[in-house]
Amino acid sequence: MPERGQETGSQTLRIDKWLWYARFFKSRSLASEACSSGRVRTGGTAVRKSSHNIRVGDVLTFNQGPHIRVVKVLELGQRRGPAPEAQLLYEDLEPPQKKTTSTFSGEGVMREAGSGRPTKKDRRETDRLRGD
Template sequence: MAVPERQRLDKWLWHARVVRARTHAAALIESGHVRVNGAREKSPGHPLKVDDVLTVGLSHGVRILRVTGFAERRGNATAARALYDDVSDASDGRQSHT
């Protein structure tokens, strides 16, 4: 089975283990807490492609993720981690001063 070049936003969030259920992903998107390449997205079916940057507002903070791949099925945490680069820390602009 070939891995797709694009994937629905809600499905990708679920496969990447950003949320626990695909219905939670859809609710998060529809409530306006997800941006794709800086633009607020309200459609769970929005197609993602590799190198898209997602900004996801979660109850415990904001995550910024760059899409690096897709999966046909939801895997374990290691497989999920291979689907994105977490750029949250690199882009927050804060530097620690010691």
């Protein structure tokens, strides 16, 4: 017996359920909110309802934090399983770029990741270089 919101003939699933199954959102209500606010696109068209049905082969575009995700639906899924199982539901067409880490958000002063907090001497040298 098909679930509510699922058609029997052409195998579809609600977009909010699929995004939750594929572990892009922590809760189904967050996935539903993203859909209803128009932040999720399927085939270039903004989705305005969380009840929008998707099928295998659809391409979804949405933002996840600072990254824009573009994924192709490979399977619909039956449940929200562990992460390795969820990764089988989609193909990532544009893997997220690695974010550069910086402990100073000023005028381009970059520090190595994990180098710790700057000392007073480091701050004075930075100020001297910036002309402050």
